[in-house]
Amino acid sequence: MSTPARPSALAAHARALSARLGGQQVLCGVSLELRAGELCALVGCNGSGKSTLLGALTGRVPLQGGEVTLGGSPLAALGARARAARVAWLPQHPPSVEGLTAVEVVETGRFRFAEGKEALRREALRALERVGVAPLAQRRFEQLSGGERQRVLVASLLAQQAPLLLVDEAANHLDPAQQLELYALFGELVREGLAILSVTHDPSLLHFSDAPTRVCGLQAGRLQFDLPLTDPALGQHLGLLYGVRVESLVRAGGRPLWALERLP
Template sequence: MTTALHIEGLTVSARGRPLLDGVTLSLAPGEMLALVGPNGAGKTTLIRAALGMVKAASGTVTLGDSDPRALGGRDRAARAAWLPQTGGVVEAISALELVESARFRFHETRDESRAAAQAALARVKAEAFAQRPVTQLSGGEQQRVALAAMIAQQAPLLLLDEPANHLDPAQQIATYKLIGELWREGCAVLCVTHDINLLRFVGGDPARVRIAGLAEGRLSFDSSLADPFLADRVARLFGVRMTTHEVGGARLILAEDGP
């Protein structure tokens, strides 16, 4: 059986400094993996490598069944969709038009693109501002539109880079619940995040939510949300003390000051 994403001994360097150092990681179809790690650990580089946007110094990346750098654009887009960390929208295009353009990989009519875009926008409850220019939307609204664009691409693997960054608590929860829904619908999910506690909103069995730690370009652990020693692992990863708290049946891991 093929994997959604298989990374084998991947080393990526920039200006002589290794961004990723011999990372091996595999994601099965329909699997959920949260990738945590401090700033500059190489999490975003790993996603970019999965999309074939960076060149490997050594090692291999297999996206679905192929090397992403050998794939044509539409074939690559059929295997993975990406929620980038930053907006990057350069002109005052409307939310609906932005999501429509995410349908690039499909050979279809404009009406079909529009219908799919409207469905994706409804999915993130963004119909109300579908006609407004993306550049005039709030950070939370822009993120929902970006999620809709990713959904509209209908890829079996979702690569999410800090999906809840700059969102208010209600939006953070809504975003992770949506990620959980997409996962249960069969998507494989690779989610880069700092905030482990938000992962509980994905829902389902915590043992099925994989968590891998990345520090200085290396994989430091590969465990799950149900791991009893998760706080210790994450504490070592970030280099801070972590404490575990039970609140209303949910387990929270909090960073503490001091040794």
């Protein structure tokens, strides 16, 4: 990998990660660098190891080999709070929880901070506002729509104020307009200096972040490619990865869309 002219801070460095789950090799020697001010999209078929890689980066998945450093410190040496100060994670599946209000859900993201009730509430409301769902604050979480819940959970992710966000298919449950909004928000955050790793099946969304973006393709636990979003060969690589034919349709403004077709 070429060294950028002005290297930005390394939010996470994964070196040759290997992991087994339930007797299956799910990660084989995956190396990845996540930098501040960069959006990294992780693509791959179902079962290719995307969520496991996120698990390895938060220390939830035991590693057979390799090492993860977060902000320069080895992940294995970090306590729970120190880890939470370096990386926040939005799981793929929203929790089923009853009896909590939206703002109480967001407040769980502030666990790592020792702060009073007022400060806690203020920060949680700010995070809800950032995601555009401040009016939901006092609603019961279980009574919200799927899209509303997802946005409350994104607010909880932001409330943790970690420099690295790991996001597992966050656009699920969102309607198209909200998906664009979400990636626009990711773009804002990245331009503010966060690093974001986002698992997605829809690379066309990435343009809406309007931020430096890489796309990493994972197949059977191996990293197949790691390319800038603007790379002209990306369409072909995506096609190989998903086993489909991919045609790039370049629109005005230079944002390509990908049209998928079945292989003959």
